[in-house]
Amino acid sequence: xxxxxxxxxxxxxxxxxxxxASGTFGYAEEFKDFMDLKKLGAxxxxxxxxxxxxxxxxxxxxxxxxxxxxxxxxxxPGLESFIKDKLPFLKKLGIPIIMSVASEEEAQEFLELxxxxxxxxxxxxxxxxxxxxxxxxxxxxxxxxxxxxxxxVQEARKITAKTLITKLSPNVTSIAEIAKSAEAAGSDAISxxxxxxxxxxxxxxxxxxxxxxxxGLSGPAIRPVAVRMVWEVFxxxxxxxxxxxxxxDVQSALEFIIAGSSAVSIGTANFIDPGISAQIISGLKExxxxxxxxxxxxxxxxxxx
Amino acid sequence: MKNFQLKAKILAQTRIKDxxxxxxxxxxxxxxxxxxxxxxxxxVSDNFDPFLRRPLSIHGANGARIKILYEVVGKATExxxxxxxxELLDIIGPLGKGFDFRKEGSGGxxxxxxxxxxxxxxxxxxxxxxxGAKSQKPKAKTLVLIGxxxxxxxxxxxxxxxxxxxxxxxxxxxxxxFKGRVSGLLKNLLSTLQPAACSIYACGPQPMLKAVxxxxxxxxxxxxxxxxxxxxxxxxxxxxxxxxxxDGLKRVCKEGPVFxxxxxxx
Numbered sequence: 309x310x311x312x313x314x315x316x317x318x319x320x321x322x323x324x325x326x327x328x329a330s331g332t333f334g335y336a337e338e339f340k341d342f343m344d345l346k347k348l349g350a351x352x353x354x355x356x357x358x359x360x361x362x363x364x365x366x367x368x369x370x371x372x373x374x375x376x377x378x379x380x381x382x383x384x385p386g387l388e389s390f391i392k393d394k395l396p397f398l399k400k401l402g403i404p405i406i407m408s409v410a411s412e413e414e415a416q417e418f419l420e421l422x423x424x425x426x427x428x429x430x431x432x433x434x435x436x437x438x439x440x441x442x443x444x445x446x447x448x449x450x451x452x453x454x455x456x457x458x459x460x461v462q463e464a465r466k467i468t469a470k471t472l473i474t475k476l477s478p479n480v481t482s483i484a485e486i487a488k489s490a491e492a493a494g495s496d497a498i499s500x501x502x503x504x505x506x507x508x509x510x511x512x513x514x515x516x517x518x519x520x521x522x523x524g525l526s527g528p529a530i531r532p533v534a535v536r537m538v539w540e541v542f543x544x545x546x547x548x549x550x551x552x553x554x555x556x557d558v559q560s561a562l563e564f565i566i567a568g569s570s571a572v573s574i575g576t577a578n579f580i581d582p583g584i585s586a587q588i589i590s591g592l593k594e595x596x597x598x599x600x601x602x603x604x605x606x607x608x609x610x611x612x613x
Numbered sequence: 614m615k616n617f618q619l620k621a622k623i624l625a626q627t628r629i630k631d632x633x634x635x636x637x638x639x640x641x642x643x644x645x646x647x648x649x650x651x652x653x654x655x656x657v658s659d660n661f662d663p664f665l666r667r668p669l670s671i672h673g674a675n676g677a678r679i680k681i682l683y684e685v686v687g688k689a690t691e692x693x694x695x696x697x698x699x700e701l702l703d704i705i706g707p708l709g710k711g712f713d714f715r716k717e718g719s720g721g722x723x724x725x726x727x728x729x730x731x732x733x734x735x736x737x738x739x740x741x742x743x744x745g746a747k748s749q750k751p752k753a754k755t756l757v758l759i760g761x762x763x764x765x766x767x768x769x770x771x772x773x774x775x776x777x778x779x780x781x782x783x784x785x786x787x788x789x790x791f792k793g794r795v796s797g798l799l800k801n802l803l804s805t806l807q808p809a810a811c812s813i814y815a816c817g818p819q820p821m822l823k824a825v826x827x828x829x830x831x832x833x834x835x836x837x838x839x840x841x842x843x844x845x846x847x848x849x850x851x852x853x854x855x856x857x858x859x860d861g862l863k864r865v866c867k868e869g870p871v872f873x874x875x876x877x878x879x
Contacts, residue, residue, distance in 0.1 A: 368852070383852050578846070
């Protein structure tokens with residue numbers, strides 16, 4: 309049986325709905341020994357900022373039950389070094405590159421970054437990371453405020469013709485409300501979820517296990533929360549949803565698709581099984597064949613309730 | 614260097630003593646180019662408990678075999694120790710950058726290996742490579758300084774001796790060898806040697822490495838330190854294990870675990 313895995317996110321055409329999530333795949337080069345990178349639907353890069361960022365103090369990560377905490381703090385080489393050192397490798401892959409960008413501190417920098425990246429042909433789309441829990445902004449994240457979300461997306465929309473994806477935070481009361489703001493402001497797609505804020509304590513030392521105290525929780529521990537949020541957002545917006553949060557295998561990827569994700573992102577699983585995305589892609593194909601579904605799009609939001 | 618993810622068959626799994634275990638894996642691809650100081654990242658369980666892989670130093674590589682030496686310290690190593698000969702282990706390796714020892718042994722400087730606790734695991738492998746280097750002059754004979762909390766924690770003495778190394782021991786409680794820290798012993802010994810004719814290789818707990826770095830930097834001796842940091846991915850993606858160096862932040866799993874003492878900022 310012939311099955312179709314291709315999906316569209318804004319202007320972006322993906323040969324399959326499996327991408328890798330920002331911050332879990334570096335700039336792809338680290339994974340070249342473990343899988344054929346050309347198989348991926350798309351790569352979402354480690355979040356880039358205009359200027360280089362050192363990130364947060366160590367320890368930055370720790371293991372938790374069925375998950376992990378991280379507080380990297382958006383360490384990245386900045387735009388210029390990225391273009392010089394990282395982009396050439398990504399270009400050669402010939403698959404869509406989605407640039408994750410951020411600037412909690414300064415909206416102007418955010419927009420300059422969007423505008424600069426818009427001039428790079430190989431950049432297929434831009435993901436606005438307005439939901440990193442590990443950067444000190446003005447107290448509140450952009451993604452925790454529907455108006456701030458609307459404003460930044462609208463500004464970005466004015467200056468780029470590239471597909472614009474807005475990445476949302478689960479650390480909110482109503483994620484659907486924020487998603488609607490992003491949609492109204494012109495976002496082409498919504499990606500969710502970023503990490504849930506959490507904390508883990510070394511009881512002997514009575515100190516947090518992460519230097520910054522509070523960090524972002526990822527892994528299968530957060531999956532039910534993520535699936536629920538995808539379902540809520542899917543029911544409130546018309547633009548495509550990119551779902552992520554603890555996808556470890558094909559079953560968990562399918563949960564997100566059935567809940568309403570047009571595409572999925574593999575995140576923390578890359579740390580444990582660096583070639584897992586390729587297995588998920590073939591697993592999706594197998595599922596479609598087994599269930600006599602011709603096109604993966606039929607599965608999106610097909611939850612029976 | 615290319616890395617491999619593979620299912621390695623356990624060829625040997627023996628308890629050396631107490632909580633210390635020795636294991637041999639059939640992992641031809643990873644063994645082929647493995648260097649002392651590099652590590653393998655092991656997944657001990659498929660059901661996310663423990664969730665992350667565990668990095669373990671390569672203790673030796675011989676033909677298709679990778680050797681590891683480990684102490685049972687928590688859930689992951691407990692599960693590892695329960696695995697038996699014939700079982701498969703999901704490993705990634707050889708990871709990281711190892712010791713650079715190519716200039717040693719050929720009448721060059723005298724290698725001094727400084728081990729604290731489980732730091733012996735990669736340093737036995739290094740001593741093997743140094744012993745294998747040809748035309749080693751007697752003056753350049755490898756000196757090994759081993760430190761442990763008590764004599765029960767002393768490992769691999771025979772291995773080092775078999776390789777022709779001179780071995781000196783310290784224990785915190787004085788139950789074997791000199792009483793005190795291995796860094797103290799290093800300091801005393803260096804006063805009798807020509808610093809310019811020595812080079813230090815060290816692996817052990819962070820306070821020990823810091824003390825070794827201070828001594829080495831103070832007497833301008835080249836020292837390579839193998840660091841240990843909590844790692845989430847081991848392949849350079851998560852940026853969780855970074856350390857400060859003169860040249861900015863570096864990943865212990867990728868640019869390390871071996872760093873030059875003079876480059877590190879503590």
